[in-house]
Amino acid sequence: MTTTLQTTGTREIQFREAINECLRQEMELDENVIIMGEEIAGGAGREEQGVEDAWGGPFRTTVGLIQQFGKDRVLDTPLSEAAFIGAAIGASSTGLRAVAELMFVDFIGVCMDQLVNNAAKMRYMFGGQVKVPFTMMTRIGAGFGAAAQHSESYYSIFSHFPGLKGVCPSDAYTAKGLLTACIRDDDPVVFFEHKGLYGISGPVPEEPYVLPLGKARTVREGTDVTLVGISKMTWTALAAAEELAKEGINCEVIDLLSVSPIDYDHINESVQKTHRLIVVDEDTPVCSMASEICSRVAEEVFDYLDAPPSRVTAPHTPVPYSRAMENEYMPNETRVINTVKKLLNL
Amino acid sequence: MELDRHGLLSLYKTMTTIRHFEERGIPETGQRGMSASVHSSAGQEAVPTGMCANLSDDDYIGSTHRGHGHCIAKGVDPKLMMAELFGRATGPNKGKGGSMHISDMSKGMLGTNGVVGASIPLAVGAALTAKVKKNGKVAVAFFGDGASSQGVLHESMNLASIWKLPVIFLCENNGYAMSTPSEYGVSTTHVSDRAQGYDMPGINVDGMDVFAVYDASAQAVARARAGEGPTLIEAQTYRYYGHTVFDNPLTYRSQEEEDHWRARDPLKQFRDVVIPQGDITAEELDRLDAEAEALMEEAVKFADESPLPAPVELYDDVYVDYPVDMMKRGVNMSV
Numbered sequence: 274m275t276t277t278l279q280t281t282g283t284r285e286i287q288f289r290e291a292i293n294e295c296l297r298q299e300m301e302l303d304e305n306v307i308i309m310g311e312e313i314a315g316g317a318g319r320e321e322q323g324v325e326d327a328w329g330g331p332f333r334t335t336v337g338l339i340q341q342f343g344k345d346r347v348l349d350t351p352l353s354e355a356a357f358i359g360a361a362i363g364a365s366s367t368g369l370r371a372v373a374e375l376m377f378v379d380f381i382g383v384c385m386d387q388l389v390n391n392a393a394k395m396r397y398m399f400g401g402q403v404k405v406p407f408t409m410m411t412r413i414g415a416g417f418g419a420a421a422q423h424s425e426s427y428y429s430i431f432s433h434f435p436g437l438k439g440v441c442p443s444d445a446y447t448a449k450g451l452l453t454a455c456i457r458d459d460d461p462v463v464f465f466e467h468k469g470l471y472g473i474s475g476p477v478p479e480e481p482y483v484l485p486l487g488k489a490r491t492v493r494e495g496t497d498v499t500l501v502g503i504s505k506m507t508w509t510a511l512a513a514a515e516e517l518a519k520e521g522i523n524c525e526v527i528d529l530l531s532v533s534p535i536d537y538d539h540i541n542e543s544v545q546k547t548h549r550l551i552v553v554d555e556d557t558p559v560c561s562m563a564s565e566i567c568s569r570v571a572e573e574v575f576d577y578l579d580a581p582p583s584r585v586t587a588p589h590t591p592v593p594y595s596r597a598m599e600n601e602y603m604p605n606e607t608r609v610i611n612t613v614k615k616l617l618n619l
Numbered sequence: 620m621e622l623d624r625h626g627l628l629s630l631y632k633t634m635t636t637i638r639h640f641e642e643r644g645i646p647e648t649g650q651r652g653m654s655a656s657v658h659s660s661a662g663q664e665a666v667p668t669g670m671c672a673n674l675s676d677d678d679y680i681g682s683t684h685r686g687h688g689h690c691i692a693k694g695v696d697p698k699l700m701m702a703e704l705f706g707r708a709t710g711p712n713k714g715k716g717g718s719m720h721i722s723d724m725s726k727g728m729l730g731t732n733g734v735v736g737a738s739i740p741l742a743v744g745a746a747l748t749a750k751v752k753k754n755g756k757v758a759v760a761f762f763g764d765g766a767s768s769q770g771v772l773h774e775s776m777n778l779a780s781i782w783k784l785p786v787i788f789l790c791e792n793n794g795y796a797m798s799t800p801s802e803y804g805v806s807t808t809h810v811s812d813r814a815q816g817y818d819m820p821g822i823n824v825d826g827m828d829v830f831a832v833y834d835a836s837a838q839a840v841a842r843a844r845a846g847e848g849p850t851l852i853e854a855q856t857y858r859y860y861g862h863t864v865f866d867n868p869l870t871y872r873s874q875e876e877e878d879h880w881r882a883r884d885p886l887k888q889f890r891d892v893v894i895p896q897g898d899i900t901a902e903e904l905d906r907l908d909a910e911a912e913a914l915m916e917e918a919v920k921f922a923d924e925s926p927l928p929a930p931v932e933l934y935d936d937v938y939v940d941y942p943v944d945m946m947k948r949g950v951n952m953s954v
Contacts, residue, residue, distance in 0.1 A: 363744020
């Protein structure tokens with residue numbers, strides 16, 4: 274993926290390693306940073322049997338942290354999301370900078386109250402008396418045959434809540450830079466990791482760096498249509514753009530990165546040039562990031578549009594189990610290509 | 620219990636301040652058309668008073684929708700609280716919180732809370748901060764018998780127990796969750812029985828007796844500060860009024876029951892115990908009552924004379940850092 278934001282550095286590491294490196298560096302830099310979650314070390318309480326780190330996280334994003342920082346700052350939790358997400362919010366309100374991991378975003382139902390009624394509202398309800406520098410890391414994404422309770426891409430619902438911020442990195446570089454920004458930010462932020470990105474490698478600077486929250490980036494310049502990708506869908510949009518280029522169709526691809534705040538200006542500017550918009554979004558379509566962006570573009574740059582703002586998203590169904598259906602559920606290159614051609618009357 | 624004369628007078632002063640705040644502030648708020656969601660803690664004064672006498676400003680408490688007493692006992696200024704109830708810019712929450720969200724971080728008051736049970740893990744988190752920073756602070760999670768049935772309490776007690784956090788779970792069992800009697804909603808005889816399930820001490824005390832609450836709290840706070848972990852205290856108390864000012868509790872309980880509990884009034888019990896001991900006179904306590912009454916007069920005046928927030932302040936403090944444009948872009952606001 275080419276990018277206008279890429280910095281120097283040629284060392285390539287995986288998305289999962291970029292997350293791990295960020296956590297380690299931020300914990301080294303600030304002793305107030307703690308992390309907690311289910312299985313983030315693994316085998317908790319078995320130190321006497323020589324177990325320190327059975328897993329290092331269900332996806333190995335927290336590997337090695339407990340050895341370096343100890344169990345006071347790397348806390349394996351029981352299966353109690355309401356309590357530990359709430360405790361992380363309470364800790365973040367009283368002097369720590371807590372990171373908590375919700376294993377899959379599908380599990381949000383059991384702890385949504387803490388996020389929505391406490392984290393998002395405390396500063397406001399308290400008249401600005403408190404800062405809640407809390408980061409919730411969680412996982413999204415279908416494509417693994419994991420069915421409807423381990424595969425959803427619920428980022429849109431979080432963008433609905435005033436008081437929360439949210440980011441969806443798309444590669445190793447944005448993963449490290451955005452997670453660093455989340456941890457250092459004084460507001461509660463949700464960091465969405467797509468399971469399909471963990472193994473993807475890319476150049477990542479070794480030193481800590483911050484990518485600004487609330488900023489999209491253009492990853493491919495073009496003139497005929499603007500494709501906005503979110504998380505892994507940025508890759509789908511790029512692949513479609515490469516195919517279309519062979520036919521002389523020139524797509525601009527924007528990587529949204531931030532789902533709250535949303536960088537409307539960046540999108541508007543592109544649409545003013547291309548006159549067409551397609552949002553490629555793995556979340557379901559109703560009241561979604563895709564519908565939000567389409568409605569804003571229609572309101573704000575209506576006169577520039579040569580075609581209706583359009584969406585390629587998951588359907589309004591849960592994620593199915595069988596690959597035969599799951600492959601159809603996920604937005605893919607072909608659906609994007611067909612939609613581009615439809616907007617261009619080809 | 621080792622309370623000197625000053626300590627005793629301080630307990631009574633807190634209780635009478637809470638009582639006067641509830642009796643005066645709630646109807647005054649109603650007269651100003653501010654809110655239906657104001658919950659009186661009259662009758663329950665001994666519980667926060669006995670507990671918070673064991674805490675300093677550096678310790679934390681998480682509170683409930685019925686939290687005026689917790690605020691006052693933790694040192695929040697009743698004048699500022701009254702301003703908050705009246706929706707004034709001078710309230711601790713600048714008029715953004717009201718009765719159910721009063722907070723004062725300078726007093727370790729982590730907010731009254733409108734969702735039953737929701738503040739419990741916040742107190743656990745404050746205790747986690749204390750443990751990580753090794754600063755000797757403790758946290759108290761106040762909750763009611765209704766919240767004792769919320770899953771988050773049970774998760775929080777388990778978490779606090781396995782991590783040996785310096786937190787006290789303080790259940791104010793006032794007999795009712797709205798109109799639902801606790802003997803219906805709680806499966807065990809006592810909420811405090813549930814401590815066994817989480818390997819922590821469970822103490823049941825008379826919540827109308829400030830000395831009993833003080834002693835149990837002292838024990839639990841000492842245990843927490845010593846790094847020995849959490850305690851569950853259940854204080855049996857009584858809510859003199861309905862759930863809010865608008866319900867008539869006699870639709871679900873008897874006059875005889877109310878009379879029985881009012882005869883055990885915590886302020887009256889205090890007088891009955893302390894005055895015969897001879898060190899403190901009825902006149903001194905009467906004077907504290909009069910001072911509380913005068914303080915409420917002053918608080919109502921302060922709140923009435925305080926400015927309302929400017930409508931444009933509605934955009935403030937949603938975040939530490941976020942573009943205000945994003946909060947109102949395209950939605951045709953007037954400010």
